[in-house]
Amino acid sequence: MAGRILDDYGRQAREGMEPSLAEFLAAEEEAAAENRAAFERAGLKQGRSARPRPPDTAVKILDRGWSAPLVVGPLAGLAHPEGTPAVVRAAGAAVLPAVVDASTPHPLADLAAAGGGPLWLRTYAAGDPGATPRPVAEAEEAGFAALVLTLRPQDGVRPPRAADVGWTDLERLRASSPLPLIVAGADTAADARRAVDAGADGLVTGSLRGLPALADAVAGRCSVLLDGGVRGGADVLVALASGADAVLVGRPVLDGLLAGGEAGVTEVLDGLVRELADAMRFTATPSVAEAHRAAIADGPGPAPAARQAHRGAPEPQDPGTGGARSADLRKTDLHPSLSDPVLDTMNFLNEVTHRYPDAISFAPGRPYDGFFDTEQIFTHLRRYLDHLAAQGRTPQEIRTAMYQYGPTAGQIREIVADSLRADEDIDVPDESIVVTVGAQEAMLLVLRALISGPDDVLLVASPCYVGITGAARLLDVAVTPVQEGEDGFSCAELEAAILRERARGRRPRALYVIPDHSNPSGTTMDAPTRDALLELAERHGILLIEDSPYRRVSPGVPLPALKSLDRSRTVIHLGSFAKTVFPGARVGFAVADQRVVDDTGRTGLLADELARIKSMVTVNTSSLSQAAVAGTLLAAEGRISVLNADAATYYGNAMQTTLRNLDARLPAARRAALGVRWNEPTGGFFLTVHVPFQADNAALTRSAQEFDVIWTPMNYFYPQGGGHQALRLSTSYLTTADIEKGTARLARFIEAQSAERKAS
Template identity: 50%
Template sequence: MVKREEHAARPRPVGNPVQLVKEAMHASVSDPVAASMNFLNEVAGRFPDAISLAAGRPYEGFYDIADITRYLDVYVAYLGDQGSTPEQIRRALMQYGRTNGQIHGLIARMLAVDEDIHVPAEAISVTAGCQEAMIMALRGLCAGPDDVLLAAEPCYVGITGAARVLNIDVVPVPEGPDGLDPARVAEVARAVRAQGRHPRALYLVPDFSNPSGRCLDLPARHALLDVAAAEDLLILEDDPYGLFGLDDRPRPRLKSLDRDQRVIYLGSFAKSCFPGARIGFLVADQTVVDATGNRTLLAEELSAIKSMVTVNTSPIAQAVVGGLLVESGCSLKAANVDKIAFYRQNMLRLLDALDRHLPAPWRDAVGISWNVPAGGFFAVVDVPIPADEKLLEVSASRHGVLWTPMSFFYTDGGTRSLRLSCSGLDPDTLEEGVRRLAALLRDSIA
């Protein structure tokens, strides 16, 4: 009798290994935007000492491993105060849970406290990052081949990538100097409809958009809601940066202004808590009516999609975020006072460094300019030369600085612009990064 160990140690005979044809696989595998981002990551890996003005990640100086257990303990105590037994608490953290999550009530309170958004807790689905919320919303809304998504351009690659995975066409709506023009949204929606297709929803980041940094003013927000009603559009409002304005002026979310339930709100705790928790959420309080007249909330209907994608969101990760919410009185503004101040100063430092290292009148003479965002993580620099992958390679290898070509965020455009992120670096490193960028531009233009 052959021992199991001896049998396992025998070499497997060489067979005929499968080779898959890439061109026969789904188009999302060969997504050009994904390939571009992979190139950026590859360059960063080859030049690890380069300063990255490319990554939009939060500053790691705010994170401490001890926070995980502290927030977890706070949440467990909260459950006990709510009347849960030790057995119920153990089950809540360690078993499969409610598909749409268990901290939905705390998120509903947070939205009311911070954003004047008042929705029932059942209208909230707690997701595995905001990316899952996008997948759920797109899949639920776009049922046929003629259903399309309108999206502000330049556009966050996560939504266009999600649409590609789902075989949903994305039609760009170009931003203007002040962000998305509601009249242009109506124009594009009508053009799509004239082609026999159905514009189902519009995606945008109204506050300090990624990548452009633009912010819609209040009249434009009201006008956009009017256009959505006139053109029968839903709005996917993505709000990862709304906390981080350069001042405290009120910027009401589209969802807080929404009287017709046109807005599906997409939220994330990646910037306000920490990305590793992978907790996002969607607010979908729209009414769904079936053929028998039964009425439910859209969030409840979308849970069927979530159950087939992730089953449910990690209860342990939810507990960590839940502890942060409990500790802060369900106010992300209160929980992020230090982060808000830090990101404000970093944005101001970035803009000031650009002004000093690329001084007028030289920059005006050669054709360099940049926008002045009212907050967020990103600014865009326009240059008189192609800001492409070739220039990025030179930037990393010779000058030790990384940035993101704006062409990554366009269907066709952005070839002479680059995106800078101010979020992930300490102020002195940010300053040095801008100095290196200025040296690259001087050498390349010369």
């Protein structure tokens, strides 16, 4: 969304840049990539104003008036310290605050005298409880207007207790310094509230996606600023409408400095303010205080009501009715999750797919339907009806079983239990099973039951299936990712995450994981890791939510399911018949045999609690769908492994065909030169390809438009950012011919995109 002037400065700044600085800035760009992707997705909607007037860009924050909601700098850490005086002077002339890094070689008093505008000092957590972040006293004497404390320690400083980093510094600064204190790095709602309770006057977050929730968490008690990814005035408006009071602009300012010195910085700041005014004029936003979600066509989320109240903004009115309130619902009055990008990822893929119907798509993770015969539906239903009759059910009872709602927990639980015993060596009582509307409902029920308060946390293996993070977002459940390495899941990383969360006063409740051929990465957890994971979960008192959609769509004998190894009721097992038996029936299940004890000492099963929740959500799973699935299972005596043998072979062949063709199109020497690599799953639907460029929505659009091939950006699957240079390929729905053509097109796209990146 950046304007032409800002783009020109960016290009000029990159020309002749020192390699060390370029490498440093590349890392900065990587950190801001998620915000850039969110800004690029966010379009502005043209508005109409009944009372046109010039937009008012002025703001008042920390009791100081500024010309625009911009904070200048800092200059990407130590990227260009000698340019600080020029930046300070340009910011002062623009009546904007500037952030000076504590590492600056310039005396703070000299900078304050040079600038004439408000200066903020950025300092870091000392890491040593006895140390004081420097040079706070010097800043106070120089007349600085605020302190910005970054909770992480400065590079090279290793604190004795990582979980305590920054908080003692915050408390010490608040007690010792009269300057307004802004805290950077408190990116979760719990940390934000903790910072405000400790006396923070403002917060800086690096996540546009998390901005609405963070602003809601502080509920107008302090200012909220966004740092990272802002490249133009339209981006500024998107951030304001999403809950920010102002934004930090470091990279555009550095580009202006490198390309044009102080005059370049001045032109960049003037350009940003002009672009912001243009965006406000286009969206009929009269003032910064009235920036509202209605101005954005798509984006990270609404401007929370608390932020609007904090700014003193009036309720938005329909510009086409002369100020009268519209009968339409406002998105800001709906749950914030409805504006979260995680809920829009699949919509974007669908849009691209429909826009380019001739493209070969490696995106959809759905089963191949060539194995299904429409007439089989009636055979399956008849078999189940005969089963009921053989059990002694009367015609009236059979009619009721088919036409009525049926029991909430499901009417085919014993058939599901028999199948689990036959195929998975999972021996649980029927009453521990709840039959659900797909595995997605099972996730929703389990999260609702387990997460009882704001300090409860769901851990997820990251990258992870968007369905679980989407369900968590809908339920306001805090998600903490446990990063997977390229060699698979790490129990050491999980234990570290558990200890970190507990040190922060939060309670890890469960870990969600797909042990077999996971979505999206395609990795499979090895046997030693499964044993270690069960031991760790039992020792730390957390549950494991095992999702198992891909075990029976893969050739060969799978490793034992976690639930089959579970001897302490640590595992909640989720399953689905959508990938194997009958996709359209949408039947899944949860195995929840954990005991639940109430205040009177009475004991029940977690499955009973899930059924209670389900009774208020879907009431029951379709009796007709259950009957079709049950009839199919009965035909194979419960053994999906037998029923799905041909399909598993097909999927395995599709995966191997894809891998062979990738290797032929991009041989080892060529991909080593490019920096391309991929994993080699033995089954499932997915594999991961790592590339040397940003594999974002813009790259996907180019891939579809110019090369007629579609894939899924891996960054969709990282809850807190990541995967920006990787893409997911799904092999399940393609013929051999499609795979051969698709991989050839994909290789050409990777070559072209890599060459363009190298040239720039």
